[in-house]
Amino acid sequence: MAAYFSDKFAAIEGFHLEVVAIAESGDDVLVHWRVTGRHTGTLLGVAGTGKPLELDGSDHFVLREGRVVTNTVVFDQLAFARQVGLMPPDGSAVDKALKAAFNTKTKAIHALRRSR
Numbered sequence: 001m002a003a004y005f006s007d008k009f010a011a012i013e014g015f016h017l018e019v020v021a022i023a024e025s026g027d028d029v030l031v032h033w034r035v036t037g038r039h040t041g042t043l044l045g046v047a048g049t050g051k052p053l054e055l056d057g058s059d060h061f062v063l064r065e066g067r068v069v070t071n072t073v074v075f076d077q078l079a080f081a082r083q084v085g086l087m088p089p090d091g092s093a094v095d096k097a098l099k100a101a102f103n104t105k106t107k108a109i110h111a112l113r114r115s116r
Helices: 002-011 077-084 093-115
Strands: 012-025 028-039 052-064 067-075
Touching (some): 002 012
Antiparallel strands (some): 052 067
16 A cells, blocks of 8 residues: 555645545445645656646545455546546537547447447
């Protein structure tokens, strides 16, 4: 886990983690969090852009004898992609064109499959 977080610290200048909520049941602990900072290093394979980030996510920890045995992290990767400019803003002209092209391709594939 230390290596996981050291990569995030290195990629996000001013890394700030706010714990929004914690819930537990037995050996399961759920943590809802928010990370803020500036994307300055490679994160998820995307080179630093200098753009601000604000991401919400959650961790599901499974504990045994006081130690973390598994940790599953879930966060909105599409929000990340939009914030750093990898994907266009939702509802923008580019977003609408991208969705229209994808839908056209999908309809063409379905039509070809039905014609066979």
